[in-house]
Amino acid sequence: xxxxxxxxxxxxxxxxxxxxxxxxxxxxxxxxxxxxxxxxxxxxxxxxxxxxxxxxxxxxxxxxxxxxxxxxxxxxxxxxxxxxxxxxxxxxxxxxxxxxxxxxxxxxxxxxxxxxxxxxxxxxxxxxxxxxxxxxxxxxxxxxxxxxxxxxxxxxxxxxxxxxxxxxxxxxxxxxxxxxxxxxxxxxxxxxxxxxxxxxxxxxxxxxxxxxxxxxxxxxxxxxxxxxxxxxxxxxxxxxxxxxxxxxxxxxxxxxxxxxxxxxxxxxxxxxx
Amino acid sequence: xxxxxxxxxxxxxxxxxxxxxxxxxxxxxxxxxxxxxxxxxxxxxxxxxxxxxxxxxxxxxxxxxxxxxxxxxxxxxxxxxxxxxxxxxxxxxxxxxxxxxxxxxxxxxxxxxxxxxxxxxxxxxxxxxxxxxxxxxxxxxxxxxxxxxxxxxxxxxxxxxxxxxxxxxxxxxxxxxxxxxxxxxxxxxxxxxxxxxxxxxxxxxxxxxxxxxxxxxxxxxxxxxxxxxxxxxxxxxxxxxxxxxxxxxxxxxxxxxxxxxxxxxxxxxxxxx
Numbered sequence: 001x002x003x004x005x006x007x008x009x010x011x012x013x014x015x016x017x018x019x020x021x022x023x024x025x026x027x028x029x030x031x032x033x034x035x036x037x038x039x040x041x042x043x044x045x046x047x048x049x050x051x052x053x054x055x056x057x058x059x060x061x062x063x064x065x066x067x068x069x070x071x072x073x074x075x076x077x078x079x080x081x082x083x084x085x086x087x088x089x090x091x092x093x094x095x096x097x098x099x100x101x102x103x104x105x106x107x108x109x110x111x112x113x114x115x116x117x118x119x120x121x122x123x124x125x126x127x128x129x130x131x132x133x134x135x136x137x138x139x140x141x142x143x144x145x146x147x148x149x150x151x152x153x154x155x156x157x158x159x160x161x162x163x164x165x166x167x168x169x170x171x172x173x174x175x176x177x178x179x180x181x182x183x184x185x186x187x188x189x190x191x192x193x194x195x196x197x198x199x200x201x202x203x204x205x206x207x208x209x210x211x212x213x214x215x216x217x218x219x220x221x222x223x224x225x226x227x228x229x230x231x232x233x234x235x236x237x238x239x240x241x242x243x244x245x246x247x248x249x250x251x252x253x254x255x256x257x258x259x260x261x262x263x264x265x266x267x268x269x270x271x272x273x
Numbered sequence: 274x275x276x277x278x279x280x281x282x283x284x285x286x287x288x289x290x291x292x293x294x295x296x297x298x299x300x301x302x303x304x305x306x307x308x309x310x311x312x313x314x315x316x317x318x319x320x321x322x323x324x325x326x327x328x329x330x331x332x333x334x335x336x337x338x339x340x341x342x343x344x345x346x347x348x349x350x351x352x353x354x355x356x357x358x359x360x361x362x363x364x365x366x367x368x369x370x371x372x373x374x375x376x377x378x379x380x381x382x383x384x385x386x387x388x389x390x391x392x393x394x395x396x397x398x399x400x401x402x403x404x405x406x407x408x409x410x411x412x413x414x415x416x417x418x419x420x421x422x423x424x425x426x427x428x429x430x431x432x433x434x435x436x437x438x439x440x441x442x443x444x445x446x447x448x449x450x451x452x453x454x455x456x457x458x459x460x461x462x463x464x465x466x467x468x469x470x471x472x473x474x475x476x477x478x479x480x481x482x483x484x485x486x487x488x489x490x491x492x493x494x495x496x497x498x499x500x501x502x503x504x505x506x507x508x509x510x511x512x513x514x515x516x517x518x519x520x521x522x523x524x525x526x527x528x529x530x531x532x533x534x535x536x537x538x539x540x541x542x543x544x545x546x
Binding site: 005007012013014015016017018019020021022023024025028055056080082084086087092093094095096098105107109112130131132133134135137138143144145146147148149150151152153154156158169177178197 | 278280285286287288289290291292293294295296297298301328329353355357359360365366367368369371378380382385403404405406407408410411416417418419420421422423424425426427429431442450451470
């Protein structure tokens with residue numbers, strides 16, 4: 001494994017008593033490092049802070065986080081930098097300790113190689129069988145409880161030109177195994193609301209903000225899979241790969257959309273980026 | 274933290290790239306050690322094996338597990354021994370690696386001191402606000418995704434004479450934050466079915482088996498909170514504390530039940546055990 005972790009500021013390992021392992025009691029951010037800096041770092045740190053507040057984990061000092069993240073960014077080229085913040089160690093049992101001393105872990109991994117065609121012609125969308133449980137208390141958070149995503153990803157064949165579509169236990173669209181999804185109809189973008197489950201992706205937020213700047217409507221709403229079939233075009237987003245169009249979902253094929261091109265171009269993603 | 278972990282057979286720490294931390298991609302068992310041996314060890318190992326099969330994690334060699342667990346049992350007195358098995362390290366991303374080398378972690382902690390009255394007069398049952406998401410793919414498993422239980426436990430005051438009652442997103446009773454629950458009516462025991470969520474507790478299974486030996490009916494069924502109020506008596510079970518009667522649930526008080534006493538006595542639990 002090509003990682004080399006900083007644990008609370010020093011190269012090292014994790015105490016197995018940490019609540020991050022015991023209960024998945026923590027949060028993470030997966031970030032794109034490019035030429036020595038993290039893209040969208042402020043957005044990642046803002047989501048982390050918001051997650052800490054919701055889970056009542058004390059927020060790690062941001063100056064320290066920024067310094068340690070910078071230490072783990074390779075000076076040139078691309079890499080994926082991962083930040084994990086857990087509720088730290090504590091007495092045995094689910095109850096959070098009265099005095100929490102969070103653990104922070106920062107590691108870097110090689111940039112994943114993706115087919116260029118993912119950006120131009122797009123990817124295949126495949127519906128996963130597993131459904132996500134609904135829990136408003138956890139919806140939106142990038143927390144460490146990800147077994148549902150692991151099982152969903154295991155349903156898919158092993159190559160990169162697809163994403164797995166996830167529905168919740170009520171049949172609503174949530175997003176994809178590692179990304180959020182948007183439907184384009186006319187000049188309107190719709191993405192599933194993050195109310196009962198799913199992650200509030202950093203790139204989801206950036207796309208919604210950028211849509212406004214491009215004169216497009218964008219909103220989060222309850223969505224059924226039929227809404228995906230009825231749309232002009234679909235695309236998926238995450239903070240590492242950016243924006244990929246969807247070329248097919250079952251029998252439905254989607255044409256290239258100038259709106260997706262405009263978003264890719266505004267944010268610096270594309271086959272030539 | 275009074276633990277001293279064996280990681281893959283050697284005293285040590287965890288690689289932060291382990292999928293147990295990254296995704297909660299693993300299982301655990303919390304076991305009662307007494308006078309140098311684990312109570313109900315065969316049941317714990319059987320549940321672990323069944324969980325590994327469902328999550329497609331290769332089952333660790335049982336001879337090795339038994340030896341390492343024995344190493345961590347104090348020769349005298351009581352302790353809690355925890356076993357964690359994860360899907361090990363793997364490439365970045367949710368997809369399980371093609372070749373899995375599971376990580377096994379074994380640690381011991383001090384025996385928790387509980388009021389004697391928990392066994393005799395019983396505990397208070399308090400309904401938690403948080404609801405559990407429903408996911409049949411994870412129901413029954415003692416997996417490492419336990420944020421819901423952490424948030425539920427955090428709702429309760431900090432003392433030991435209570436358990437938090439958990440309902441699922443549909444309003445069905447699932448169990449308690451750290452235990453399963455049984456309702457006693459006449460000579461019949463009913464416990465919530467473990468179909469959409471919840472853990473198949475080792476002590477839940479033992480109580481169902483023992484009920485048969487004592488000439489009692491016992492079954493798992495869909496249950497609403499009203500069924501708890503209508504029952505003659507309630508009790509909660511886990512493999513560490515055993516069996517505690519419930520003395521109150523909201524305004525409802527429950528009398529001491531000879532059936533609960535018979536189960537405690539058959540299994541060696543009680544104020545004098």
